[in-house]
Amino acid sequence: MAEPLTAAQVLKALRDEGLTVHEVRSWRRHNRNTKGPWGPLNGVMIHHTVTEGVEPSVNLCYDGRSDLPGPLCHGVIDKAGEIHLVGWGRANHAGLGDADVLRAVIRESTLPADDQADTDGNSRFYGFECINLGDGKDPWPEAQKDAIARAAAAICRAHGWTERSVIGHKEWQPGKIDPRGFTMSGMRARIAERLRAPAGAGDRATGSDTGAGTGTGAGKATGDGGAGREPAPEDVPARPDRPPEPPAPSAYEPFPGAAFFQDGRSDPVITVMGHRLNAEGCGRYRQAPTPDWNQAARRSYTAWQKKLGFRGRDADGIPGRVSWDLLRVPRVSRR
Numbered sequence: 001m002a003e004p005l006t007a008a009q010v011l012k013a014l015r016d017e018g019l020t021v022h023e024v025r026s027w028r029r030h031n032r033n034t035k036g037p038w039g040p041l042n043g044v045m046i047h048h049t050v051t052e053g054v055e056p057s058v059n060l061c062y063d064g065r066s067d068l069p070g071p072l073c074h075g076v077i078d079k080a081g082e083i084h085l086v087g088w089g090r091a092n093h094a095g096l097g098d099a100d101v102l103r104a105v106i107r108e109s110t111l112p113a114d115d116q117a118d119t120d121g122n123s124r125f126y127g128f129e130c131i132n133l134g135d136g137k138d139p140w141p142e143a144q145k146d147a148i149a150r151a152a153a154a155i156c157r158a159h160g161w162t163e164r165s166v167i168g169h170k171e172w173q174p175g176k177i178d179p180r181g182f183t184m185s186g187m188r189a190r191i192a193e194r195l196r197a198p199a200g201a202g203d204r205a206t207g208s209d210t211g212a213g214t215g216t217g218a219g220k221a222t223g224d225g226g227a228g229r230e231p232a233p234e235d236v237p238a239r240p241d242r243p244p245e246p247p248a249p250s251a252y253e254p255f256p257g258a259a260f261f262q263d264g265r266s267d268p269v270i271t272v273m274g275h276r277l278n279a280e281g282c283g284r285y286r287q288a289p290t291p292d293w294n295q296a297a298r299r300s301y302t303a304w305q306k307k308l309g310f311r312g313r314d315a316d317g318i319p320g321r322v323s324w325d326l327l328r329v330p331r332v333s334r335r
């Protein structure tokens, strides 16, 4: 859960991630904030436009339709992998979705089926519309998929979220099929890989041939005047050779036991824990986290437990195994 990024913050985050960003008209002030809340933000949602062509797609997402006023998302990602910002604030993209899915996104746990439409998603998700006809044939160029991963990673990095905070519209709202043409699990694996590296790492996929050899089915520029006519197989994973899997347990600090957290304890694990709590927006430190177990550390941990939905004695600030494992504290000890 988090306060929304400002327009300036998102612009910087996207550019730091190596993206080419176009600012469309008055996107910074273009929103639906008079119609409902915007925030707290919990995740990023990916869509396809069911349109073709950059300009008409961007204008549609900015202006909306007669039955659905714009903005229809925050950023439009085109087939060349460039992003067009069309709004900032509440936008008509997510609609009503499943409260259980929202809870899973907040906990960054496995997604349940989206079989309810009982929760306002427009206040909770950043939205990216990706230009694609959504017919299962219109290809997804490597440059576009790379840009989707970068845009999502930029937001996750700014909030301290993992790839599990990124979902497709079809995982949120019953009946939706977007995005179609790649799997969200494959896209999340790609985002995770990106988040393990510094912002903007790696060459941007630009030419249409950079997807060759990755088995993505992206259309190659064939020089026949019809770029992208090679149909993409449906639902091809973005990285079929690397299925999404949780990072090795050894990458994270194992739960040291509740008894570890007592007055007088001083250990680098507590410092690293504090940095993770800060990244989750739960830090209650006056200054930087220290190795000492103290009231500031305990108050911060209480905030994390409450963020996870724990109440009462379950949110007493003493780490338990469940909340500890969900926090994913990078390993520093040699135990």
Ligand SMILES: [Zn+2]
Binding pocket: 046, 047, 048, 093, 169, 176, 178
């Ligand atoms: Zn959608």
